[in-house]
Amino acid sequence: MNFQKVAERLGITQERLEGLQETILKRASWPEPRLMRFEKAISGIESGTAIFESNEIVFGYPKIRRAMMLGPALKRHFRNRVVVEEKMNGYNIRLASVAGEVVALTRGGFICPFSTEVANRLIPNEVFEENPMIVLCGEIVGPENPYVPKGIYPTNDIDFYLFDLSKKNCRGTLGPNKTHQFAEDYGIKAAALFGEFRIKNAYEKIMGLVKQLGRRGREGVVIKDPDNERSPMKYTTSETNCHDLEIAFRYYNDYALDFFLSRAVREGFQSVEWAESAEDRLARARRLGESILLPLVETIQQKKNNEQIVQQVQIRVKSLQTAREFEYHLRRSGLRAIFDEPEPDDDGYIIRISRLIMSTNDKTQSLLEGSPW
Amino acid sequence: MNFQKVAERLGITQERLEGLQETILKRASWPEPRLMRFEKAISGIESGTAIFESNEIVFGYPKIRRAMMLGPALKRHFRNRVVVEEKMNGYNIRLASVAGEVVALTRGGFICPFSTEVANRLIPNEVFEENPMIVLCGEIVGPENPYVPKGIYPTNDIDFYLFDLSKKNCRGTLGPNKTHQFAEDYGIKAAALFGEFRIKNAYEKIMGLVKQLGRRGREGVVIKDPDNERSPMKYTTSETNCHDLEIAFRYYNDYALDFFLSRAVREGFQSVEWAESAEDRLARARRLGESILLPLVETIQQKKNNEQIVQQVQIRVKSLQTAREFEYHLRRSGLRAIFDEPEPDDDGYIIRISRLIMSTNDKTQSLLEGSPW
Numbered sequence: 001m002n003f004q005k006v007a008e009r010l011g012i013t014q015e016r017l018e019g020l021q022e023t024i025l026k027r028a029s030w031p032e033p034r035l036m037r038f039e040k041a042i043s044g045i046e047s048g049t050a051i052f053e054s055n056e057i058v059f060g061y062p063k064i065r066r067a068m069m070l071g072p073a074l075k076r077h078f079r080n081r082v083v084v085e086e087k088m089n090g091y092n093i094r095l096a097s098v099a100g101e102v103v104a105l106t107r108g109g110f111i112c113p114f115s116t117e118v119a120n121r122l123i124p125n126e127v128f129e130e131n132p133m134i135v136l137c138g139e140i141v142g143p144e145n146p147y148v149p150k151g152i153y154p155t156n157d158i159d160f161y162l163f164d165l166s167k168k169n170c171r172g173t174l175g176p177n178k179t180h181q182f183a184e185d186y187g188i189k190a191a192a193l194f195g196e197f198r199i200k201n202a203y204e205k206i207m208g209l210v211k212q213l214g215r216r217g218r219e220g221v222v223i224k225d226p227d228n229e230r231s232p233m234k235y236t237t238s239e240t241n242c243h244d245l246e247i248a249f250r251y252y253n254d255y256a257l258d259f260f261l262s263r264a265v266r267e268g269f270q271s272v273e274w275a276e277s278a279e280d281r282l283a284r285a286r287r288l289g290e291s292i293l294l295p296l297v298e299t300i301q302q303k304k305n306n307e308q309i310v311q312q313v314q315i316r317v318k319s320l321q322t323a324r325e326f327e328y329h330l331r332r333s334g335l336r337a338i339f340d341e342p343e344p345d346d347d348g349y350i351i352r353i354s355r356l357i358m359s360t361n362d363k364t365q366s367l368l369e370g371s372p373w
Numbered sequence: 374m375n376f377q378k379v380a381e382r383l384g385i386t387q388e389r390l391e392g393l394q395e396t397i398l399k400r401a402s403w404p405e406p407r408l409m410r411f412e413k414a415i416s417g418i419e420s421g422t423a424i425f426e427s428n429e430i431v432f433g434y435p436k437i438r439r440a441m442m443l444g445p446a447l448k449r450h451f452r453n454r455v456v457v458e459e460k461m462n463g464y465n466i467r468l469a470s471v472a473g474e475v476v477a478l479t480r481g482g483f484i485c486p487f488s489t490e491v492a493n494r495l496i497p498n499e500v501f502e503e504n505p506m507i508v509l510c511g512e513i514v515g516p517e518n519p520y521v522p523k524g525i526y527p528t529n530d531i532d533f534y535l536f537d538l539s540k541k542n543c544r545g546t547l548g549p550n551k552t553h554q555f556a557e558d559y560g561i562k563a564a565a566l567f568g569e570f571r572i573k574n575a576y577e578k579i580m581g582l583v584k585q586l587g588r589r590g591r592e593g594v595v596i597k598d599p600d601n602e603r604s605p606m607k608y609t610t611s612e613t614n615c616h617d618l619e620i621a622f623r624y625y626n627d628y629a630l631d632f633f634l635s636r637a638v639r640e641g642f643q644s645v646e647w648a649e650s651a652e653d654r655l656a657r658a659r660r661l662g663e664s665i666l667l668p669l670v671e672t673i674q675q676k677k678n679n680e681q682i683v684q685q686v687q688i689r690v691k692s693l694q695t696a697r698e699f700e701y702h703l704r705r706s707g708l709r710a711i712f713d714e715p716e717p718d719d720d721g722y723i724i725r726i727s728r729l730i731m732s733t734n735d736k737t738q739s740l741l742e743g744s745p746w
Binding site: 065066067068069071072073074075076077233249252257258260261262264265266267268269271272281282284285286287288289290292293294296297299300301304367368369370371372373 | 438439440441442444445446447448449450606622625630631633634635637638639640641642644645654655657658659660661662663665666667669670672673674677740741742743744745746
């Protein structure tokens with residue numbers, strides 16, 4: 001790696017870059033191509049930024065901030081118009097061609113072998129042949145998604161939805177107009193574009209969309225500046241807030257504490273902003289309470305019946321090598337998972353995976369045995 | 374202060390004690406008598422332990438651990454029999470006579486001028502005259518309680534309930550039998566004693582008590598070893614868990630994050646242990662959801678109407694000096710409060726106090742104005 005060149009592209013001094021090695025900047029030598037990744041954000045460089053041995057950089061995708069009070073947030077954050085897209089509920093991936101191979105980078109800047117296979121299957125070759133510097137920022141969704149399995153999208157297994165573009169070695173994104181044009185040109189699926197609205201109408205329009213999306217079990221919207229000069233902002237449905245809580249309370253000791261509070265507070269703001277009737281508000285409170293208590297009870301009950309607390313997922317791979325590599329990838333990400341024997345299916349394999357939820361398992365066991373909290 | 378003598382009483386070396394100064398051991402020179410207090414627990418010395426210039430030590434009251442799954446916790450923690458007392462819902466105070474004055478020490482080891490006045494009014498002089506070394510560990514409860522105002526006890530203003538005894542310069546407590554005998558001897562109120570039960574009947578008995586206490590809005594029970602050889606354990610009602618959440622979500626940005634999670638998880642364990650019907654479980658979920666959403670909505674709505682988020686409390690004092698000193702005491706404890714003009718009442722004054730809930734105030738204001746979370 002040429003430190004001088006890379007530092008220049010990152011916009012920091014060579015000394016600073018060298019000083020970050022082994023603290024912020026971590027080596028990942030597998031799978032190839034080898035890279036160094038920013039484990040934390042620093043000097044405006046997003047965490048997950050990856051630097052390859054070819055000196056090419058794929059910047060981390062900027063975190064999208066969340067509107068709590070949508071109306072005021074729109075007015076404060078955007079200018080005349082906004083573009084509204086669907087927020088897809090899966091996991092983030094950045095696809096780039098490096099050293100002649102298309103790789104899928106996770107949020108943290110690791111190459112995910114499974115997502116790489118999926119990307120190579122779903123993205124036409126011309127995309128990277130004709131645009132060697134392009135980075136596709138997208139969401140992998142669908143029921144055979146090992147992180148966020150959901151049957152709410154029109155796919156039986158797994159799919160990729162583009163939501164932004166960027167370029168290797170460049171900070172910043174290309175924004176909604178270029179992204180949707182690109183998706184159309186290459187026949188790639190993109191996050192649904194609900195339209196462009198004037199700021200003064202946007203709140204009403206978005207609220208309507210969010211309510212509709214909620215009824216369909218979808219996650220919410222991302223609101224963007226059509227000129228891509230303001231950063232995007234997200235807003236989610238009540239159903240998603242509650243569903244997040246369901247998952248979090250099912251695995252209550254494995255989630256960060258602010259996960260619980262932030263979802264509850266979102267519900268409070270949405271209820272106030274929507275000026276709900278007393279009846280609707282009580283229905284929301286019940287939904288919230290049920291999404292907390294019922295999964296908790298289920299987890300405790302399960303453990304009481306001597307069952308392990310596991311999350312069952314399944315993936316579909318073309319090659320058994322991908323499955324083995326994915327198993328290793330999960331392990332290095334700190335996740336413990338048991339892979340069942342692959343079952344041949346069509347021209348590939350289905351593999352069932354049980355993710356062990358260790359901390360909740362152990363905590364629940366110990367509380368059931370009479371340990372104090 | 375004689376460091377050698379004090380270190381010996383604390384059970385640590387003189388060097389260690391001296392080394393703790395200004396880090397763990399903090400000076401509090403007001404109100405008199407002056408003292409040094411342990412801001413954190415260390416070497417088995419509870420936080421809140423206070424050392425006076427007379428070299429006398431009042432040890433911090435040990436934290437009482439909580440049973441999550443009551444049945445197994447009883448079997449695991451206790452021996453043949455347990456004593457069950459009511460857990461009072463107010464704030465903890467330790468009363469001791471130091472340099473000829475009865476003072477009330479807070480949990481943190483400060484002298485609280487208000488609680489000191491209350492204690493001097495409620496505790497007969499003979500208590501400390503006849504027992505100069507005694508420390509009364511008790512709860513201050515009632516509606517005119519500036520920290521946890523509650524109208525659920527048989528007092529119109531404020532009261533003191535003894536729940537344990539200890540002695541100056543001695544670690545450890547004297548336990549339930551001596552405490553109740555002492556209370557009876559001196560005509561002091563003590564936390565209700567529900568009885569002594571065999572371990573094998575205790576779970577059923579305590580569950581019955583907890584359900585009854587819940588219906589009366591009371592907090593729960595403290596379970597003790599009659600021989601005072603095992604540490605006590607607490608268990609609370611669902612109503613208290615939910616009420617705690619109501620307060621916490623009303624002031625959502627001023628509470629520690631694990632406050633929210635722990636209460637929710639308690640509800641899950643109680644529901645499982647009580648083997649609730651689907652109907653009762655749903656009712657619990659709704660209660661839980663309502664105690665989260667409704668106070669949140671109220672806080673947001675209040676701020677939207679340009680009202681400050683405050684907690685209104687009131688105290689009754691004999692002397693205006695006490696009120697002024699209490700104002701200073703709150704300020705040094707990091708609380709911001711506005712004291713109204715004292716209103717003369719009987720042979721004292723009523724003072725209304727508005728506690729400002731700064732962090733929730735600011736956060737809610739900023740979110741309402743469109744800041745992202």
